[in-house]
Amino acid sequence: MKGRKQKQVGRKAARPANVREALVRAKPPLELVLDKADIEGRVNVGLRDVARVAGVSTATVSRAINDPRLVSEELRTRIDSVIRHLGWVPDGAARALATRRSATIGAVFPTLTHGDFARAIQALQDELTQKGYTLLLACSEYKPEQEYRQARKLVERGVEALILVGEAHAPELTDFLLTRKVLYVNSFVYNPKTHGTCIGPDNRKALYRLTKYLIDLGHTRFGLVAQSTLNNDRAQARLQGVHDALAERGIAIQPSHVAEGYWGINEGRQLFRRVVANKPFPTAIICGNAYLTVGAMLESQAMGIRVPEQMSIVGYDDIEIMNELPIPITTVRVSSDEVGRRAARFLVGRLDGQAPDMNFECEAEIIARASSGPAPAG
């Protein structure tokens, strides 16, 4: 470590306080003190240098930047000018160490490329920036183990709170959060029964209602282009919603009419083909996420299936293209922005000691479009 070669008795002693002392109270020629020689030994200018050049104590400089009202007009302007001239930028690490606050919030998302998460992150970012916080971002790639490691690292980095996705975490993570008493929220889920605050849609209910909507349209033969439920409690809850609604009416779903995949238009196409391969094919197809839905729709058209006359296709998450395709798609709209914004507000509120610890359910609205209609007579 530079500048630590010799044990110094005291800081002042190490720096000849000769010419500078004279310059200190000089009025305008601040440029003079910018002379390299003045900041000898140290690589970066620090608050101490500002104080020295401005001829005040470090305490005063600290006050001047953190609560200017505590400092006299005169000193304040003098200090500001020195800061500008010296180009000083406060050191976040030192500040964090002294205050025990980092003004940083961490988030671990399964992926950053899915539209809904991207939107939530954007909103999160906006909101946090506005409130003076910074976002530390990590990615779990849908692996609980990795989520744990990342969350841990974020806590080491000093985040004051954590945003997670879903309610199912590695047990180590839950333990860790509990014993360290880390403030966090589970986003994109709503299930007050779980441990921790949650902010998001009730995934089960959303698909329960969507399925009911189709049942009410007379459909009885259903197909599923589902998203894998592996390490994905949201997908799991959605599937549960479908099954709950069907069970209520005593409708069974044929196993061959269920295909499970991950993500992507092309994958949606393939899964769709698999589902409709077994005649008679379903009159209603429910898709697990946005891009699977788009794929299913595109493939249905390529196959010459008339939608919604022969078959209804519905999806989850309302991305722009759903409304722009030749046959606009019925889907569930969740405001990811809202999830992100709410999460940010909640955490910042709690950190400021306000806001009670409550859960927040985001609306999941069914947007009915041309892709769904009454079940065909046959």
Added chain:
Amino acid sequence: MKGRKQKQVGRKAARPANVREALVRAKPPLELVLDKADIEGRVNVGLRDVARVAGVSTATVSRAINDPRLVSEELRTRIDSVIRHLGWVPDGAARALATRRSATIGAVFPTLTHGDFARAIQALQDELTQKGYTLLLACSEYKPEQEYRQARKLVERGVEALILVGEAHAPELTDFLLTRKVLYVNSFVYNPKTHGTCIGPDNRKALYRLTKYLIDLGHTRFGLVAQSTLNNDRAQARLQGVHDALAERGIAIQPSHVAEGYWGINEGRQLFRRVVANKPFPTAIICGNAYLTVGAMLESQAMGIRVPEQMSIVGYDDIEIMNELPIPITTVRVSSDEVGRRAARFLVGRLDGQAPDMNFECEAEIIARASSGPAPAG
């Protein structure tokens, strides 16, 4: 600040070193020392507590976690066990302060929701995590002023390097980076003449070549569904590429065949309508970004225009849907992943003192699909 109420002469003095000392060397019943009373006064356990409980010096604990080889087998396992039992997590701020390194890298993107940026961020994230760094993320919303503020804040937060998008920054930012000697890269651009390292495609060249490709197909009447060049040097460079190619062949573009917007399928539709409103409409439409392109394509179909027989439509950025629409779209493929990954590698390399300061051009490949063809005879 807690625990700072009374001036303490020395730390040890403040803590009765009675019973504990005896426990220190006790073999298995480590649980005993977990007793709250042992960590009195302090809210969080610290390295000192670990050292005390393990009966070693703080230096040894530090070594044990940072370079285990420096510590004897015996102490190492003892320390590890104490760490686990105490649930200690090192304090990043303190470590950053002491080492003058934060293992953190900052990025400021115009937006997080565009597919290309999201992909780059994802890659960035992966790569950085792998190398032991964490990503601090910020968002400029395409505003140079905000980019400056965010970058500054990231530097305050102690990032060791910065990833920016584009080469045109606020002058304050350029100054700031220069005087603070901040390591950074301009991503998504390739222009070795600018200040700073750049990693990305040569936007001008890419569209120059795409335009040439269309010219070679016999097109002479061009239309533009352009992305606004406001605060967007990439869009500007792309436009320049188009104009360069056209100028070379003496082809002029009719002002009424140019429409400028931002982003989104719907916007693409509107702009497209505007462009084709002026008969005879262009035989080739070049679009400024992915979603504008999709919009143009969708609208052309809604209007009953035959593509590519009557009109060729080409875009920029190869997102999945381009290849999945009924008429797959010719476009320029830029590997955003590569941009992100390269940027991360470059910065980490430089921080480790390897890697020379060189620019890196990412390939921008023309993916010819069904949406482009020979100009119609008429």
Added chain:
DNA sequence: TTGTAAGCGTTATCAT
């Protein structure tokens, strides 16, 4: 191999 203690750049307490 291990310990001692200075030092990282701030903030905050206490005294003036």
Added chain:
DNA sequence: ATGATAACGCTTACAA
């Protein structure tokens, strides 16, 4: 309103 200085929790130079 301002100054002096301990403290924040770690790393590391130097001594043993």
